[in-house]
Amino acid sequence: MQSVFLIPPETVEFLPENYFAPLDLAAVFPGRPDAPLEVDLGSGDGSFLVAMANRAPERNFLGVxxxxxxxxKTCRRMARTQARNGRIIRVESHYLIRHLLPRGSVSVMHVMFPDPWPKRHHHHKRLIQTEFLDAAREALAPGGELRLTTDDLPYFQHMRKVFSVHSGFAEEPWTPGPDYPQTDFERLFRSQGLPIHRALLRRI
Ligand SMILES: C[S@@+](CC[C@H](N)C(=O)[O-])C[C@H]1O[C@@H](n2cnc3c(N)ncnc32)[C@H](O)[C@@H]1O
Structure with a gap:
């Protein structure tokens, strides 16, 4: 079947002119730079990003x-919908949160099914570390949320250990409603009957 694009897919990707200064949100989201910003780190094929952008047109969504x-693939998926509040940037997640996200600009940061790096000698490559929480806290607005989801219990236990020694966040109960969009990996893991572990940390 031929795709029907409502906008050119390549316009969904944001290409910064300068990778050495915080993003100008007015350039990323023209005409709506002050809308609350949600960031999806490791957004994969983009189905969650596209669903969220369509479900909350009053907010901005940036996939990474x-x-x-x-x-x-994300660009094509977004361009097939009416959403004009969703963009994607091709960059490394750590770099984005440390150097490109303006301080205090993010309302919600999503980390959905990050690579678990199961081998012990690869644990240092896991995204969720103390330095990540430090940088995420800087990027989040006061009261902003970090939402984490994984199928991997050892990684989830590692995340919990990292949270327990960090004073910048308070964990809150979080059970998404039945209409909360699922990611591509979530659909796969659910179809295999795997449990999903979630945590919501609020910036304090
Ligand atoms: C397991 S997949 C999950 C994708 C998506 N969140 C989902 O749930 O369907 C992890 C994704 O994160 C991306 N990724 C891993 N490390 C990254 C990094 N440091 N910076 C940007 N993307 C990264 C991978 O390329 C991959 O698409």
């Missing part, structure tokens, strides 16, 4: 993904 094929 390092793989070119997944960025392009």
């Amino acid at each position: 993904e390092r793989l070119l094929g997944r960025v392009r």
Whole structure:
């Protein structure tokens, strides 16, 4: 079947002119830079990003993904919808939150099914570390949320350990409603009957 794009897919990707200064949100979201910003780190094929952008047109959504094929797929998916509040940037997540997100600009940061790096000698590559929480806290607005989801229990236990020694967040109960969009990996893991672990940390 031929795709029907409502806008050129390539316009969904945001290409910063300068990778050495915080993003100008007016350039990322023209005409609506002050709308609350949600960021999806490691957004994969983009189905969650696209669903969220369509469900909350009053908010801005920025996906972050390092793989070119997944960025392009996200662009095509977004361009097939009416949403004009969703964009994607191809950059490394750590770099984005440390150097490109303006301080205090993010209302919700999503980390959905980050790579678990199960081997002990790869644990240092896991996204969720103390330094990540420090940088995420800087990027989040006061009262902003960090929402974490994984199928991998050892990684979830590692996350919990990292939270327990960080004083910048308070954990709150979080059970998404039945209409909360699922990611591509979530659908896969649910179809395999795997449990999903979630945490919501609020910036204090
Ligand atoms: C397991 S997949 C999950 C994708 C999506 N969140 C989902 O749930 O369907 C992890 C994604 O994060 C991306 N990723 C991993 N490390 C990254 C990094 N440091 N910066 C940007 N993207 C990253 C991978 O390319 C992959 O698309």
